[in-house]
Amino acid sequence: xxxxxxxxxxxxxxxxxxxxxxxxxxxxxxxxxxxxxxxxxxxxxxxxxxxxxxxxxxxxxxxxxxxxxxxxxxxxxxxxxxxxxxxxxxxxxxxxxxxxxxxxxxxxxxxxxxxxxxxxxxxxxxxxxxxxxxxxxxxxxxxxxxxxxxxxxxxxxxxxxxxxxxxxxxxxxxxxxxxxxxxxxxxxxxxxxxxxxxxxxxxxxxxxxxxxxxxxxxxxxxxxxxxxxxxxxxxxxxxxxxxxxxxxxxxxxxxxxxxxxxxxxxxxxxxxxxxxxxxxxxxxxxxxxxxxxxxxxxxxxxxxxxxxxxxxxxxxxxxxxxxxxxxxxxxxxxxxxxxxxxxxxxxxxxxxxxxxxxxxxxxxxxxxxxxxxxxxxxxxxxxxxxxxxxxxxxxxxxxx
Numbered sequence: 001x002x003x004x005x006x007x008x009x010x011x012x013x014x015x016x017x018x019x020x021x022x023x024x025x026x027x028x029x030x031x032x033x034x035x036x037x038x039x040x041x042x043x044x045x046x047x048x049x050x051x052x053x054x055x056x057x058x059x060x061x062x063x064x065x066x067x068x069x070x071x072x073x074x075x076x077x078x079x080x081x082x083x084x085x086x087x088x089x090x091x092x093x094x095x096x097x098x099x100x101x102x103x104x105x106x107x108x109x110x111x112x113x114x115x116x117x118x119x120x121x122x123x124x125x126x127x128x129x130x131x132x133x134x135x136x137x138x139x140x141x142x143x144x145x146x147x148x149x150x151x152x153x154x155x156x157x158x159x160x161x162x163x164x165x166x167x168x169x170x171x172x173x174x175x176x177x178x179x180x181x182x183x184x185x186x187x188x189x190x191x192x193x194x195x196x197x198x199x200x201x202x203x204x205x206x207x208x209x210x211x212x213x214x215x216x217x218x219x220x221x222x223x224x225x226x227x228x229x230x231x232x233x234x235x236x237x238x239x240x241x242x243x244x245x246x247x248x249x250x251x252x253x254x255x256x257x258x259x260x261x262x263x264x265x266x267x268x269x270x271x272x273x274x275x276x277x278x279x280x281x282x283x284x285x286x287x288x289x290x291x292x293x294x295x296x297x298x299x300x301x302x303x304x305x306x307x308x309x310x311x312x313x314x315x316x317x318x319x320x321x322x323x324x325x326x327x328x329x330x331x332x333x334x335x336x337x338x339x340x341x342x343x344x345x346x347x348x349x350x351x352x353x354x355x356x357x358x359x360x361x362x363x364x365x366x367x368x369x370x371x372x373x374x375x376x377x378x379x380x381x382x383x384x385x386x387x388x389x390x391x392x393x394x395x396x397x398x399x400x
Contacts, residue, residue, distance in 0.1 A: 016092050080118050081302045082110030087121030087134025088209050089234045094255040095135050095155060095310075103309055103394050109302060117234060118209040122146055126295055127279040131303045133292040136209025136253065137222065143207075150295055153288035154310050156325040156333060158254035158273035159213050160285070161266040162239065166246040169193035173391035174284065178218045180249065181256040184226030188247065201238050201250030202228035210235055213287045217344045239263060255279075255322045269347065269354070275323055279330045284344050284385075288327065288334070 085096060100111035114121075114130065121133030126145045136157065137199045139146040142343040161172055170192045177184035180198060189195040212222040232238040235252040242248040243262040254273045257263040265273060268285055277283035291310060293303045309315050316326040327334070346352030 011040065026270060026344065031231055049147075065329060079104070079107060080109045080305075083131040083299060083301065083302050083306055084112045084114060084124075084129070085121075085132050085134060085306075086114040086116065086124045086130040088118040088136060089115045090136050090210055090253045090256060091134030093236070094134045094253060094324060095319050095322050096291075098322065099315060101311055102314065102318060106314075108309065109305065111306060115234075117205045118212070119205060119207050122149065122292060125292060125297075128294075128297060131293065131299045132306065133242075135292055136287065137207070137212040137216075138290065139292075139325060140207055140212075141293045146292075148294055148296075149292045151290040151292045152307050153327045153331055153334070154276050154291055154307075154315075155289045155319045155327060156286055156330055158278050158283055158286050158288050159207060159210055160254050160257070160273045161249060161251055161268065162242050162257060162263050163249050163266060164242060164246040165262065165264045167193055167264060169266065171270060173269055174218060174344055175350050177214075177268075178348045181215075181218065181226040181228070196247045199219075199230060199245055199248045200226075200228040201232065201241055201248055202226060203229045203234065203238065204231035205233055210251055210253060214285065217285060217341060218348050220341075244337060255324050258323045274379055274383075275320075275325055276383050278325050279333075280380070280383075281333060281336055281340060282383070284340065284347070286333065286340075289324070 085092075085100065087096070092113060097113060100113055103111055111272060114124075115134075116139065118133075118135050121130065122135060123145050124130035125133045128147060135151065136159075138151050139149060145215050145226045156171050161177070163169065167188065169211065170189055172191055176185055176191060180200060181202075186198055187195060188198055191198075207223055211226075215224040215226065216222040230241060230248075232241065235256060238250045239257060239260070243260075254265070256280070257265060258274075267273075268283065271277055273283045273285075284301055291307050293300060297303065310319075311326070311328065316328070319326045320329075343352055
């Protein structure tokens with residue numbers, strides 16, 4: 001091969017020729033001229049480079065490649081099969097919403113919530129359109145849609161009478177409740193309030209959990225018709241109505257309103273509802289909250305997993321946070337339900353003795369020994385001391 005310096009006097013001329021060819025606008029023509037010049041530079045017999053295909057026509061486009069599938073973040077896996085929960089708003093607000101959130105955050109499964117009413121949840125589980133129902137009542141005897149469902153008690157709740165903080169009334173008796181719901185007692189004056197009419201609020205949906213428990217206690221019939229001029233589809237809306245009505249009276253759950261400053265919770269038989277009075281059974285209108293499922297459903301394995309989670313240590317912590325008592329924390333209450341119902345029936349008729357003081361004292365003693373610094377222990381101690389003071393005062397006045 002001849003080097004450019006071997007061209008001698010011809011080198012400047014050839015370089016000028018190459019420079020002129022560079023300014024040509026036609027790329028193909030420029031390439032051919034350059035190739036010819038290079039042939040001169042390379043010498044006789046040297047082959048010019050073949051024209052590039054991209055200079056004459058566009059290269060065939062390559063088929064688009066499918067984007068690589070996204071890989072899961074390290075340590076994260078797909079959620080296990082999910083479930084559908086449907087039921088009353090009282091149970092949803094009590095513990096289910098918080099429980100479902102923590103369940104999903106723990107990567108245990110997805111829980112789709114459909115809060116509406118007790119009966120809609122139970123019927124949805126029976127038909128298979130939901131996996132688990134939330135209910136503030138047990139199964140209704142004789143109702144075919146509930147015969148094949150299992151009701152799992154999860155937490156103890158208090159059913160509480162509520163009114164506006166503007167109402168001076170402080171408490172109510174079981175006999176008064178009976179007379180109010182049957183339309184016999186109609187003014188707040190009989191309850192220590194003003195001479196104003198009682199505006200009674202109730203749930204319109206049949207067999208609602210909260211109203212069912214109340215009616216079962218005072219009428220021994222959960223679906224007993226009652227006198228109520230204002231009716232709502234759920235306790236959430238009922239509470240909203242009571243907050244703006246100083247003469248309103250309704251029933252809901254303790255967990256729904258315990259920290260609601262726009263609601264006043266009335267004492268029942270002189271006893272305030274709280275976790276201590278639920279545990280020792282001194283508050284009379286206590287009841288379990290349930291999760292109901294159908295054991296032969298296709299998704300029962302995932303459903304059972306969620307129900308067991310509710311009874312785990314994590315589940316119990318969530319339940320306690322909402323002023324509820326996990327069923328395992330007060331195992332004796334289940335055995336005492338029938339006896340408590342009998343006692344309520346007596347008080348409804350104006351008979352029977354006041355609640356004995358031994359249970360509050362025993363509860364306080366147990367909590368002080370096992371959880372000395374807990375809020376519950378302090379509440380139990382205060383409750384026991386209050387009852388003892390009442391007993392001493394009654395004895396001193398000659399009315400033991």
